[in-house]
Amino acid sequence: MIEKIPSIANLVKELQHVPYLASKNLYRIVHYILTSDEKKIQQLSTALLEAKKNIELCSLCFAWKERSASCTLCFSQERDRTILCVVETWQELLSIEKTGGYKGLYHVLGGVLCPLEGIGPNELTIRSLIDRVDETCGEVILATNQTPEGEATAAYIANKLKNKAGKITCLARGIPVGSSLEFMDRLTVYKALSERRSV
C-alpha cells in the first residue's frame, strides 16, 4: 500500500538505512514526521546537514569534533595529559564522560580486532595510539569491552605498549552497583571474588 504513495515510500526507504529503527517504530516515526509542525522537520533536516558539514574526526584522539574548532578533549587545559583512556567507540567515550569521574585524555580505536571480519590493527587507530604514547604518558587505561574481541584487542595493545607507557590498566570487573549476587552469572561472581580488594 505504501508503494502507491511515493513521498512516503521514499521517506521509509531513507529511514530504513538508519540503524536501530525497528520496523514497528518506523511507521510511528513516519506518522510523527507527517503530523508534526513543518518548522520542526525543517530544523531536523537542517541539523542533519549541518552536523554532516561541521563535524569531523579529531586526528589525534579520533573522537568527533567541530571542524572549525580544536578538539575539546585533546586541547582542554583542564584535563590530565599524563593519562590516556583507550575505548572502542565514541559512544563508549560518552559513557565514561557521563560519569564525570575521568579527567584524562582519550583514544578511540574505531572498533576491535576481528580477523574473521578482516579487521586487523591497520583497520583501527592502533598505530596512531602507539605513536602517541611516549614517556610523558604515565598510565594507559584499556577500556575495551569484555568480549573475546575486546579482550584480545586489549591484550594486543598492552603487548605493543609494554615498554612505552608507565602503567597499563584495565577497568575493574565485578558486581554492578545495585545488583545482587544471587542473580549474577557465575563468571562475574568468580571475577568479583578473585579480584577482591581490601576495604
Add this chain to the structure above:
Amino acid sequence: MIEKIPSIANLVKELQHVPYLASKNLYRIVHYILTSDEKKIQQLSTALLEAKKNIELCSLCFAWKERSASCTLCFSQERDRTILCVVETWQELLSIEKTGGYKGLYHVLGGVLCPLEGIGPNELTIRSLIDRVDETCGEVILATNQTPEGEATAAYIANKLKNKAGKITCLARGIPVGSSLEFMDRLTVYKALSERRSV
C-alpha cells in the same frame, strides 16, 4: 561533553524530539549520521522535507495520501465499496493492509475516546464516519484495539451506526496463531472459549 560541540548538540536536540529513539540508540544514530556518506544524509534530509510537503490526510478516510493524487484507498476501482473498516490509527491500517486479506475501504479515527484526556467524539473523525456510512454500506468492521478505550469507542460508534449500516462486526478474539494455551492469559482463553466456532 556533547554541549561543547554545537553541531552535534543541535542534532541530538532535534533527534530527541522524534519519538521512539531510545537514549542509548540516539548516540548510535548520531554516529551513523556522522560516519555515513554525505549524499545519503542529503537524501534523508530531502525525503523528510518532501514527505512533509507532498503528503496530506485524505478528507474521506483520513489516511495519508499524496497531495497531488487522489487517495489510493478511497478511489481504487479494485476495492469493495460496500465494506468499511474502522481503525484507530494509520499504522493499524497498514497492519491490516499487510495481511492482503482485506479489500474494502477504511476509516481512520485518529485515536480513541478518552474523556480523562479530553478526547471526545469531536476530537476524532467520528462525525465524518457517521456522515459517510449510508445504505450502500453493507458492513462496518470496528477494528479498534481491545483496550478499555478502544472497546468504549467501538461501542459508541456501534450505537451511532446501528440503524445506518447493514451489519456491524468486530475482529475475532482468541488465541494468536503459533501460541500455546498454556502461556495465554486467562481472559484470552476465556474469550477463545466463549467465542468458539464450529469446524
